[in-house]
Amino acid sequence: MRVVVPFAAEQPKTRLDDFFTPAERREFSRAMLDNVLAAIRESGHEPELLTTAPIERDVPTIVDERPLTTAVNAILETDSPVAIVMADLPLATPAALAWLFDAPEDVVLAPGRGGGTNALVARHPDFRVDYHGTSYLDHREGARRVGASVGIVDSFRLGTDIDERADLAEVLVHGEGAARAWLDRVGVRLVRSDGRVGVERTGNG
């Protein structure tokens, strides 16, 4: 099965712009991408990159400047099964991905917090994506509309996409590998308070 990883190469992670500089956002998004590529490889699949601009990674790469939905739908124009796994899932493990890849339904969705779709498998030739907003609900409905059976992968590790400052705490609590190491290197630390754990930057970053 093809496993395709969409990647915004140039202006990634704009919702983290109050915490990281543009150069840092590029570095951090690449570190998360490296976590995801490693987890896919360890799950026994060879990832492919679907990127808005060329980047130096040792994987088969498609460069497509079109918006996310258009670029992914071009990939889905096939009778063969395709998985789409987002690049901002640094907690993804081979086991969580195997759960997604091995589910038997025509369309398998791994929802993200906030209504998004963090990963999916499409085995039905007519299924198409429509990202942003509550794409999880839209994809569930879209799958049913084309007569596809739908499976849901209810996974904390695949459900945790890193979009906002508060999400960084999840990487520090649960993460290993490139993204965790990058946060440590720039001095991002957990702050414990009476409420939810948060993050702050120390001076050594």
Ligand SMILES: Nc1nc2c(ncn2[C@@H]2O[C@H](COP(=O)(O)OP(=O)(O)OP(=O)(O)O)[C@@H](O)[C@H]2O)c(=O)[nH]1
């Ligand atoms: N190929 C491609 N990938 C994209 C595009 N936009 C986002 N992505 C990727 O899709 C996944 C989900 O991205 P989002 O969280 O919606 O967007 P983001 O650019 O990472 O972050 P924000 O700027 O904060 O929205 C990540 O893997 C992104 O790298 C795009 O236009 N083309």
Ligand SMILES: C[C@H](OP(=O)(O)O)C(=O)O
């Ligand atoms: C791509 C988009 O990501 P989000 O904006 O939810 O992070 C979605 O999952 O529809």
